[in-house]
Amino acid sequence: MTVAGDLTLIATDPATGKFRLSAANPGAVYAGAHLIDLLEAGRLSTRGEGRRLRVVVDDRSPTGRPDLDHALSRLTKDKPLPVSSVISRLGHEGRKRAYAALEQEHRVRSRTEKVLLFDVTRYDVLDTDGRDELVRAVRAVLLEEAAPDGRTGPVVSLLAAVNQLGLVVDRPDRKRAKARAKTVSAEDWASEAVRRAVAGAEAAVMAAIMGAAVAGSAGGSS
Numbered sequence: 001m002t003v004a005g006d007l008t009l010i011a012t013d014p015a016t017g018k019f020r021l022s023a024a025n026p027g028a029v030y031a032g033a034h035l036i037d038l039l040e041a042g043r044l045s046t047r048g049e050g051r052r053l054r055v056v057v058d059d060r061s062p063t064g065r066p067d068l069d070h071a072l073s074r075l076t077k078d079k080p081l082p083v084s085s086v087i088s089r090l091g092h093e094g095r096k097r098a099y100a101a102l103e104q105e106h107r108v109r110s111r112t113e114k115v116l117l118f119d120v121t122r123y124d125v126l127d128t129d130g131r132d133e134l135v136r137a138v139r140a141v142l143l144e145e146a147a148p149d150g151r152t153g154p155v156v157s158l159l160a161a162v163n164q165l166g167l168v169v170d171r172p173d174r175k176r177a178k179a180r181a182k183t184v185s186a187e188d189w190a191s192e193a194v195r196r197a198v199a200g201a202e203a204a205v206m207a208a209i210m211g212a213a214v215a216g217s218a219g220g221s222s
Contacts, residue, residue, distance in 0.1 A: 003154045004033035004067060008098040009107065009131050010138070010155065010167055017111065017122030019095065021164055025205075029162055030094025031087040032201035034071035036154045038063075038090075039194050043072055046193045046200075047080055053200045054080035067097035083200035084207065099123055138168045141184065142177040153189040154198060156181050161202040 007029065011021035021029065035055070038044045041063050047054045057078055062069050074089040075081070102108045107127040112119050125131055138155055140146035142165065148156060159165050160181035169177045185198050 001151070002033070002037045002065065002068065002098075002101070003151075003158070004030055004037060004094060004098045005102055005105075005107075006134060006151065006155050007033055007158060008095065008102060009125070009127070010135060010159075011164075012108065012123050012125055012131075014125040014128055014131065017124050019123070020167060021162075025091075027091030027094055028087055028205045029091070029158055030098065031071075031089070031091030032158050032161070032198075032205045033154065034068060034090040034094065035083075035086060035197055035201050036194060037068055038072055039191075039197055040150070041068065043068075044075075046197050049196055053083055053196055055083060055086045055197070056080050065101060067094075067101045070097055083197070084204045087201065087204040135168050142169055142180050143173055145180070148184050148187055148189040150190050150194075153184055153187070157185045157198050157202055158205065160184075161205045 007021070008019075011019055013020050035044070039046070043057065043059045043061075043063065045056050045058050047056060055075075057072075057075050060072065063072070070093065071090045074092055075086065099108065099110070102123070103110055107125070107130065108123040109126055111122050111124060113122055114120075134151075134155075137146070137152050138159075141148045141152045141156055146152075156165075159167060160178065165174055165177045165181060185195065185202065190198070
């Protein structure tokens with residue numbers, strides 16, 4: 001399973017098949033997920049910290065996952081890139097390709113339904129036990145002080161970056177969950193390179209989404 005797959009599974013309403021991740025720039029969320037997945041797969045590495053953090057392509061060999069291989073192919077330059085530049089490239093068709101991977105793994109099944117005059121694709125969750133277990137694990141990190149790991153840590157960090165913790169916690173718990181999420185990325189659940197990348201990705205994702213929201217507001221008022 002990948003971070004992108006986990007986020008997609010969490011964001012899929014098991015009752016309706018609707019995708020519920022509400023973000024001005026969902027591509028940025030997937031880019032952050034792909035960045036973490038490619039670091040873990042040994043295809044990317046990081047140099048520096050903070051504003052000087054750079055991402056380097058170390059290995060262009062296939063990962064065996066079409067969604068990650070597509071993301072990796074988007075990094076056409078071999079020179080170190082700022083995280084913001086990487087985030088702007090990696091999220092291309094992220095949601096579509098994550099669903100394709102989940103369907104291939106028999107975790108979801110696509111169907112078409114009519115909404116007004118249009119055909120829309122919904123995804124029925126087949127792996128309900130796996131989804132429930134994942135949601136419970138993420139909730140335990142946020143609300144029960146459970147230690148994050150290589151699976152829950154990235155999910156918590158990225159959901160918090162786009163203010164979407166409501167996908168896994170109820171409204172009365174969101175303030176507490178948000179406070180806990182701020183500490184998660186600094187905990188010892190991944191390699192130093194991944195933790196640096198998560199911190200950089202959080203900032204880049206938030207900046208990308210804010211930029212998309214501003215652009216959308218400007219376009220709507222023109």
